[in-house]
Every structure is written in C-alpha cells, then in structure tokens.
Amino acid sequence: xxxxxxxxxxxxxxxxxxxxxxxxxxxxxxxxxxxxxxxxxxxxxxxxxxxxxxxxxxxxxxxxxxxxxxxxxxxxxxxxxxxxxxxxxxxxxxxxxxxxxxxxxxxxxxxxxxxxxxxxxxxxxxxxxxxxxxxxxxxxxxxxxxxxxxxxxxxxxxxxxxxxxxxxxxxxxxxxxxxxxxxxxxxxxxxxxxxxxxxxxxxxxxxxxxxxxxxxxxxxxxxxxxxxxxxxxxxxxxxxxxxxxxxxxxxxxxxxxxxxxxxxxxxxxxxxxxxxxx
Amino acid sequence: xxxxxxxxxxxxxxxxxxxxxxxxxxxxxxxxxxxxxxxxxxxxxxxxxxxxxxxxxxxxxxxxxxxxxxxxxxxxxxxxxxxxxxxxxxxxxxxxxxxxxxxxxxxxxxxxxxxxxxxxxxxxxxxxxxxxxxxxxxxxxxxxxxxxxxxxxxxxxxxxxxxxxxxxxxxxxxxxxxxxxxxxxxxxxxxxxxxxxxxxxxxxxxxxxxxxxxxxxxxxxxxxxxxxxxxxxxxxxxxxxxxxxxxxxxxxxxxxxxxxxxxxxxxxxxxxxxxxxxxxxxxxxxxxxxxxxxxxxxxxxxxxxxxxxxxxxxxxx
Numbered sequence: 001x002x003x004x005x006x007x008x009x010x011x012x013x014x015x016x017x018x019x020x021x022x023x024x025x026x027x028x029x030x031x032x033x034x035x036x037x038x039x040x041x042x043x044x045x046x047x048x049x050x051x052x053x054x055x056x057x058x059x060x061x062x063x064x065x066x067x068x069x070x071x072x073x074x075x076x077x078x079x080x081x082x083x084x085x086x087x088x089x090x091x092x093x094x095x096x097x098x099x100x101x102x103x104x105x106x107x108x109x110x111x112x113x114x115x116x117x118x119x120x121x122x123x124x125x126x127x128x129x130x131x132x133x134x135x136x137x138x139x140x141x142x143x144x145x146x147x148x149x150x151x152x153x154x155x156x157x158x159x160x161x162x163x164x165x166x167x168x169x170x171x172x173x174x175x176x177x178x179x180x181x182x183x184x185x186x187x188x189x190x191x192x193x194x195x196x197x198x199x200x201x202x203x204x205x206x207x208x209x210x211x212x213x214x215x216x217x218x219x220x221x222x223x224x225x226x227x228x229x230x231x232x233x234x235x236x237x238x239x240x241x242x243x244x245x246x247x248x249x250x251x252x253x254x255x256x257x258x259x260x261x262x263x264x265x266x267x268x269x270x271x272x273x274x275x276x277x278x
Numbered sequence: 279x280x281x282x283x284x285x286x287x288x289x290x291x292x293x294x295x296x297x298x299x300x301x302x303x304x305x306x307x308x309x310x311x312x313x314x315x316x317x318x319x320x321x322x323x324x325x326x327x328x329x330x331x332x333x334x335x336x337x338x339x340x341x342x343x344x345x346x347x348x349x350x351x352x353x354x355x356x357x358x359x360x361x362x363x364x365x366x367x368x369x370x371x372x373x374x375x376x377x378x379x380x381x382x383x384x385x386x387x388x389x390x391x392x393x394x395x396x397x398x399x400x401x402x403x404x405x406x407x408x409x410x411x412x413x414x415x416x417x418x419x420x421x422x423x424x425x426x427x428x429x430x431x432x433x434x435x436x437x438x439x440x441x442x443x444x445x446x447x448x449x450x451x452x453x454x455x456x457x458x459x460x461x462x463x464x465x466x467x468x469x470x471x472x473x474x475x476x477x478x479x480x481x482x483x484x485x486x487x488x489x490x491x492x493x494x495x496x497x498x499x500x501x502x503x504x505x506x507x508x509x510x511x512x513x514x515x516x517x518x519x520x521x522x523x524x525x526x527x528x529x530x531x532x533x534x535x536x537x538x539x540x541x542x543x544x545x546x547x548x549x550x551x552x553x554x555x556x557x558x559x560x561x562x563x564x565x566x567x568x569x570x571x572x573x574x575x576x577x578x579x580x581x582x583x584x585x586x587x588x589x590x591x592x593x594x595x
Contacts, residue, residue: 008393012405015390015465019412022423022462025433029426035436079328083321091317098321101329103581106516107574108332109523111542112566115549116335119342119563139331146328205417207526212549225418226530229425236426243422250411258407 023247029240052238053245058224065221068134068210069203072141073196076149079142081192084154085180088162095154102147114140114212134218140209145202149195156191157184194257201253205246221246336570342563347556355560364536365544365565372541373572375453376521379460383468384514388506391469395476406473412466421530424450424459451531451538459531460521468517475509508587512580519576523569541569 030048032041052058080098087094105113117140122131130136162184169179185192207222216223221242228239318325346352359365394405415423427433428450438446449455479502487497525542532543534551548562 008396011390012393019408019462019466021434022420022427025427026423028433035431075327079324083324086317086320091321094318094321097329098324101325101332103577104329104332106519106523107570107577108336109525109542109569109573111525111545112339112523112569113332113335115545115562115566116339117331119559120331120335120338123338139327143328143332146324201414205414205419207417207530215550222418222526225422226526229418229422229530230533239422240426243419243426246419247411247415247423250414254407254411254414257410258403 023244026240026243026247029237030244032237048235048237048241052235052241055238057219058221058238058242061219061221061224064218065204068137068141068220069200071138072145072203073149073199075138075142076146076199077192077196080146080149080153081185082180084150084157085162085166085184088157089166089176098150098154102150105144105147110144110206111208111212113144114209117143118213132214132217134214136213137210137218140213141203141206144206144209145199148198148202152191152194152198153188154191156188156194159191160184160187162188197253197257201250204249339563339566339570342560343567345560345563355557355564358557359561359564359568364539365561368539368541368544369568371453371538372522375456375460375540376518378457379464379521380514380518382457382461383465383517384510387465387468387513388472388510390465391472392476394469395473406470409466409470413463413470416463416524417526418530420459420463421527424455424462424531428455428458451535453538456528456531456538456540459527460524464517464521467520468513471516472506472509472513475506478505478509508583512583512587515576515580515583519573519580522576523573541565545569 028041029035031044031046033043033045035041083094083098087098108116117136118131121127121136165183165187166176166179169183170176174183205222207220207226210218210220211223211226216227219227225239225242225246228234228242343355344351344353346354394402394409397405425432428435428448430450432450435446435448438444450459483501484497487493487501492500523542524540525546528540528543529546532538532540534547536544536547539547545562545565548558548565
C-alpha cells in the first residue's frame with residue numbers, strides 16, 4: 001500500500017493547508033502591529049486582544065450571545081427529551097415525526113425561517129409587541145438548532161436500550177417521570193452532553209436570526225462581527241481577534257465532543273433512520 | 279461496518295386508557311381521544327415549537343408573497359422579483375454557485391472521504407474532529423478569516439506578492455471567491471456526510487475484481503462507484519440545498535453591494551435597506567418562498583435517494 005499512501009497524504013495535506021491558512025492569517029492579524037506590503041507583519045503585540053476584549057460593546061455582545069445560546073440549550077432539552085423518551089417507550093410514531101421535523105431546517109434556510117417567524121409574529125395583534133424581541137430570537141434558535149440535540153440523544157437512547165430500561169423501572173413501580181430522570185437521563189449523559197455542546201455552538205455562531213428579527217437592536221457577537229467587518233473606518237485587528245476567539249471556542253467544543261463521544265457509532269446522513277426499516 | 283443496527287422500538291404499546299368492553303358508544307369516542315392525548319402529550323411542546331412554528335411561518339410567508347397593498351391577493355411581488363434584472367441575475371448566480379460548490383464537493387470531497395476512511399482508527403477520529411471544527415467554522419467569523427487570507431491585503435495575497443513579485447489577482451468578492459469561501463466549510467460537511475458510506479465498500483470486492491483480472495479502474499467503474507452513487511448523490515443534493523440557503527457568509531462579504539448578489543443577499547437588501555420600493559417586504563417574502571420551494575424540492579429528492587440507499591445498505595449487510 002505504500003504506493004497508494006503517497007497521493008493520500010499529498011491530497012489530505014493540501015486540504016489541511018487550505019483549511020489552516022485562514023486560521024493562521026486571522027491569528028497573525030489579531031497580533032500584528034503594522035502589516036503592509038510584506039509577507040509577514042512588522043511586529044507582534046497582544047494589545048488588540050486586551051483592547052478588544054475590554055471594549056464594552058464587544059463584552060455586551062459576547063454576554064448576549066452566551067445567554068442566548070444557554071437559554072436555547074435549556075429550552076431544546078426541555079422540549080426534545082420528554083418527546084423523544086415518549087417516542088421510545090409508548091409511541092414510535094413520535095420519533096418518525098421528530099426525524100422529519102429535524103429535516104425542516106434544511107428545507108427552510110435560516111434567513112427564510114427568521115423572516116417567516118417575524119412576519120408570523122407581526123400578523124396578529126396579540127403577538128405584535130414581540131415582533132422584534134429577543135424572545136422571538138430564542139424561538140428561532142430553538143427551531144433551527146434542535147436537530148443538533150436530537151441526533152446524538154436519539155443515538156444514545158437507542159444504544160442504551162431505553163425501552164428495556166424503562167420497562168424494568170416500571171415493573172419495579174417507578175413513575176414515567178422518575179424513570180426519565182433517575183434511570184434514562186443518567187444512562188444517556190454522553191449523548192445529552194454532545195447534543196448540548198453542539199446546540200450551544202450552533203446558536204452562538206448564528207447570525208441571520210438575530211439580524212433579521214431584531215435589526216441591530218439585539219447585537220449578538222456575530223451581528224457585531226459583520227457590522228465591524230463592513231465598517232470601513234473600523235478596527236480590522238479587533239475583528240480578527242473576535243474571529244480567532246470564536247474559532248478557539250469552536251476548537252475546544254470539538255475536542256470536548258471528540259472526548260465524550262468516543263466509541264459512539266458514526267451517524268449516516270441526517271434524517272436516515274436505521275432502526276425503522278420502511 | 280461502523281453503522282450499527284439500532285434496537286428497533288417494538289410494536290406500539292397502547293397502554294393509554296383503553297376502552298373497557300360494554301360501554302356505550304359515546305364513551306368509547308371520548309376514551310379514544312384520551313388515548314390519543316396520552317400517546318402524544320409529552321411531544322406537544324416539541325411539535326408546537328419545532329414543527330408548528332416552522333410550518334406556520336412557511337405558510338404565512340407564502341400568503342405574504344401574494345399580498346397586495348390593501349391586504350388582498352396579487353401576483354405583483356412575484357412579477358416584480360422576476361422583472362428586476364439584479365434579482366434575476368442573483369437567482370442565476372445563486373443556483374450556479376450552489377451547483378458549482380456541490381459538484382466540486384462531489385468530485386473532490388468523495389476522493390477525500392475515501393482517503394480519510396482509509397486512515398487508521400486514531401487518525402480517522404482526529405480527522406473527524408478537525409473536520410467538525412471546519413464544518414462549523416461558517417458565518418461571520420469565516421468571512422473575517424477569508425478577508426484576512428484572500429482579501430486585498432490578505433495574508434496569501436501579500437505572501438504571493440512578496441515572493442513572486444506580482445499580485446495574485448484573485449478577487450474574494452467575485453463568484454469564484456465565494457466558491458472558495460463556501461468550500462472551506464461545505465467540503466468538510468460533505469466529507470463528514472458521506473464518510474460512513476465508505477465503510478460499505480468491502481475489501482473482498484477488490485480482491486474478487488483482481489482475481490477476475492480486473493484493474494483499479496474496473497473496480498471503481500463496475501463496483502465502487504455504482505455502490506456508492508446514491509450516497510454521493512444524496513450528499514450532492516444536501517450540499518446544494520445547504521449552499522443555497524447560506525446568508526451570513528455572503529452577506530458579511532458582499533454587504534449592501536448589488537453587483538455580485540445572491541438570492542439570500544437580495545433578500546437581505548430588501549429587508550434592511552429602506553430604498554427598496556413600496557412592496558419590498560412582500561418581494562422579500564416572494565424570494566424567501568422561492569428559496570423554500572427549491573430547498574424543499576431538493577429535500578424530497580434527497581428522501582427519495584435515501585430510501586433507495588437504505589435498501590442498498592440492507593442488501594450489503
């Protein structure tokens with residue numbers, strides 16, 4: 001196989017370079033003093049990092065994005081877990097419907113989804129006051145990020161044999177609710193953790209929902225980033241700092257998932273359910 | 279195979295309040311409603327939030343796209359978006375961009391996925407984790423990273439100028455600039471999507487082809503590609519739909535400019551700039567519905583291919 005191993009590493013190596021270059025460039029921009037007309041910056045400094053991370057507007061945007069993502073994870077967990085659990089122990093059709101719903105974000109591009117929710121809220125007198133509110137942003141994030149929670153948790157529930165577990169618990173006289181909290185959830189902790197991390201990351205980096213629904217009155221980190229990038233009198237190094245910050249966050253998240261998700265089966269394309277032979 | 283068979287949930291256990299025999303008919307009707315509620319109750323918050331809101335939003339967008347100034351029905355927004363040249367060009371460009379990105383993914387990504395699947399277990403796990411980072415590195419941050427790399431004073435532009443003495447002449451804000459930017463995060467996504475399918479290929483098949491006097495070419499032509507094709511095609515369809523719906527990356531790069539616009543950035547133009555004319559919100563809805571319809575068609579196609587794919591998996595097992 002040595003003859004075939006050379007093109008393999010060349011190909012993968014080239015791709016690796018393509019993937020690494022933008023990260024390196026962003027990193028360099030975030031620590032460069034002056035960089036004009038040469039291959040490398042004139043000098044290096046950490047002042048962009050300290051400056052940008054101290055800027056009130058950036059800190060506020062960061063806080064907003066963080067709580068938005070946290071609330072999204074909580075709401076997603078609260079609506080997905082009971083539904084999926086019931087789908088396993090009582091009504092398998094719930095699972096089929098959920099898998100179908102998880103394909104909707106593919107059929108409804110995020111910007112379309114955002115505009116749809118906004119118009120829908122603006123359509124009736126009752127919901128009109130919320131038309132541009134952060135609450136609606138949370139709803140939008142829940143609607144687009146839940147598949148990232150559903151998939152790993154569904155996999156974990158299948159792997160843990162939730163049906164048998166809850167039958168055993170029921171025979172011992174446990175109620176469905178206490179079975180869910182004391183038997184099922186402890187057994188699928190890894191799946192929940194992976195799903196929560198993925199949902200958090202998705203919500204944290206999402207631009208269109210907050211931008212379309214609230215204009216720029218609810219400035220999350222991505223909304224700030226785009227505004228700062230398009231501002232010609234802005235601070236390009238500060239923009240690079242926050243891009244690098246997001247990348248590092250994403251990197252940590254992926255390492256966490258790789259560590260928690262060890263040994264879990266790979267999943268096929270989204271929406272393909274192996275357990276249901278239709 | 280890495281794709282494990284999951285425990286299939288057993289037959290429906292109707293343990294709701296089943297109607298005891300001998301009761302009068304009206305009561306049976308009531309108890310059957312109670313059975314339905316008992317079967318679906320814990321899923322209601324989910325169905326309302328994830329399904330109901332999405333579907334209602336979609337339907338309402340369709341209604342808005344046919345709304346006249348007085349609230350009546352009209353085709354005007356649709357006529358307007360197809361009459362305006364910039365918007366028409368944006369549609370063509372969007373479709374062309376998505377098709378190009380998806381095709382590059384199909385051609386290059388499939389080869390890359392094959393090579394990644396051939397790595398040892400540890401290497402594959404590492405590659406998957408890194409690809410996951412790249413696939414999620416979209417949005418505003420990616421736009422910034424690409425500007426720092428291939429923008430007018432980007433790292434690579436400066437590097438080429440410094441080393442070779444003349445400029446690279448690559449325009450990040452052009453069609454091909456967008457293709458390169460999209461490929462950064464969509465190619466890893468494609469590879470992650472089709473990677474599990476690579477395990478369908480059996481080493482015995484290659485041995486059998488060799489025993490029959492065949493070459494690598496014969497193997498791929500007669501065995502490998504026919505087996506993989508539904509998986510690769512469904513990957514193409516999903517990547518196409520995914521590229522088409524991208525908003526944050528092109529909007530961050532192109533902003534308010536209308537020279538290189540896509541369906542999604544036109545939609546943004548209609549929403550955010552007040553100079554869009556009287557029925558800009560209705561036209562935005564029409565564009566949104568257009569995107570929705572194309573994506574939904576792609577998804578239906580994907581489901582069709584996926585069903586055949588499952589049958590193939592069962593056959594290969």
